[in-house]
Amino acid sequence: xxxxxxxxxxxxxxxxxxxxxxxxxxxxxxxxxxxxxxxxxxxxxxxxxxxxxxxxxxxxxxxxxxxxxxxxxxxxxxxxxxxxxxxxxxxxxxxxxxxxxxxxxxxxxxxxxxxxxxxxxxxxxxxxxxxxxxxxxxxxxxxxxxxxxxxxxxxxxxxxxxxxxxxxxxxx
Amino acid sequence: xxxxxxxxxxxxxxxxxxxxxxxxxxxxxxxxxxxxxxxxxxxxxxxxxxxxxxxxxxxxxxxxxxxxxxxxxxxxxxxxxxxxxxxxxxxxxxxxxxxxxxxxxxxxxxxxxxxxxxxxxxxxxxxxxxxxxxxxxxxxx
Numbered sequence: 001x002x003x004x005x006x007x008x009x010x011x012x013x014x015x016x017x018x019x020x021x022x023x024x025x026x027x028x029x030x031x032x033x034x035x036x037x038x039x040x041x042x043x044x045x046x047x048x049x050x051x052x053x054x055x056x057x058x059x060x061x062x063x064x065x066x067x068x069x070x071x072x073x074x075x076x077x078x079x080x081x082x083x084x085x086x087x088x089x090x091x092x093x094x095x096x097x098x099x100x101x102x103x104x105x106x107x108x109x110x111x112x113x114x115x116x117x118x119x120x121x122x123x124x125x126x127x128x129x130x131x132x133x134x135x136x137x138x139x140x141x142x143x144x145x146x147x148x149x150x151x152x153x154x155x156x157x158x159x160x161x162x163x164x165x166x167x168x169x170x171x172x
Numbered sequence: 173x174x175x176x177x178x179x180x181x182x183x184x185x186x187x188x189x190x191x192x193x194x195x196x197x198x199x200x201x202x203x204x205x206x207x208x209x210x211x212x213x214x215x216x217x218x219x220x221x222x223x224x225x226x227x228x229x230x231x232x233x234x235x236x237x238x239x240x241x242x243x244x245x246x247x248x249x250x251x252x253x254x255x256x257x258x259x260x261x262x263x264x265x266x267x268x269x270x271x272x273x274x275x276x277x278x279x280x281x282x283x284x285x286x287x288x289x290x291x292x293x294x295x296x297x298x299x300x301x302x303x304x305x306x307x308x309x310x311x312x313x
Binding site (some may be wrong): 036038039041042044045046048049051052069082083087088090091114115119128130131132133134149150151 | 244
C-alpha cells in the first residue's frame with residue numbers, strides 16, 4: 001500500500017458559490033474527477049460510473065458515511081457555478097462541482113498529477129479540453145491516497161476503496 | 173395485440189431502415205444530458221455484411237443543428253476527443269460507437285431531450301447510400 005501524499009491548501013468555489021478548499025476534504029473520503037461540462041462522452045460516462053460506485057457502497061454494511069465526489073472543472077472559463085449546479089448534481093444529488101481560476105486549478109491538478117489543456121484546433125469560443133481521465137482518491141486527512149486509471153468499473157473501484165479505507169483505519 | 177405489432181414494427185424500423193441491405197444499425201441511443209448541457213453524444217453499432225468496406229462520412233439529424241463524428245481516446249492517461257472525417261466499417265465487420273470510443277457529438281438543442289424521446293438520424297456513406305434510423309434517448313452510464 002503506497003503512503004499518502006499530503007495536499008497543500010487550494011482555493012476553489014463549489015457549484016453553490018461556497019468556498020471549496022483543503023478543509024472540505026477533511027473528515028471524509030473524496031473521489032475527485034477532473035473534467036468539463038462541454039464534454040459529452042468521457043465526463044458523463046465517468047460521473048455516471050461514480051454514481052454507480054455510490055450505489056454499490058450504499059449497499060455495504062458498516063460504511064457510516066459515503067465518500068464525497070467532487071467534479072473539478074478543467075474549463076473554468078465556461079464552467080460557471082450556474083452551469084456546474086445543473087451538470088454535477090444531475091448524476092447524484094450529493095455530488096459537488098468545483099472550479100477556480102487557472103492558477104488555483106493548476107495548484108490542485110499539479111499536486112495530484114492531473115494534466116489538462118485546450119485541444120489543438122481550438123478557437124476562442126469553440127474548443128475541446130484534453131484532460132486526465134483518472135479518478136483520484138483522497139483520504140480524510142486531505143491526502144492523495146490512490147489513483148484509478150481507465151477503464152473504470154464500479155465494482156473494482158468500490159472494492160478497492162473499501163480495502164484502502166480499511167487499511168487506513170487499521171494504521172491510524 | 174395491436175400494440176405489440178406496432179412495437180414490433182417500430183423495433184424493426186429502428187433496427188434497420190437501409191437503402192443498402194448489407195448495412196445494419198443496431199442499438200442506436202442518445203445519452204440524456206444534464207439540464208443546460210451544451211453537448212450530447214449518440215452511440216450505435218454499425219454492421220457491414222457486404223464484401224467491401226463501408227465508409228460513414230456524414231450524419232444529419234433534424235433534432236440537432238450539427239452532428240460530428242468523434243472518437244475519444246485515452247493516451248498516457250489523458251482523454252482527448254479526436255474529430256473523424258469518416259468511420260470505416262470493414263467488410264464483414266462491425267464498428268461499435270460506444271462511450272469512451274467512437275461516438276457522434278451534437279450541440280444540445282434548446283428543448284432538452286429526455287429519456288423516452290426518440291431522435292431521427294440520417295447516415296450517409298461514401299458510396300452515396302443513406303440509412304435512416306431512430307435512436308432512443310436513454311439515461312445510462
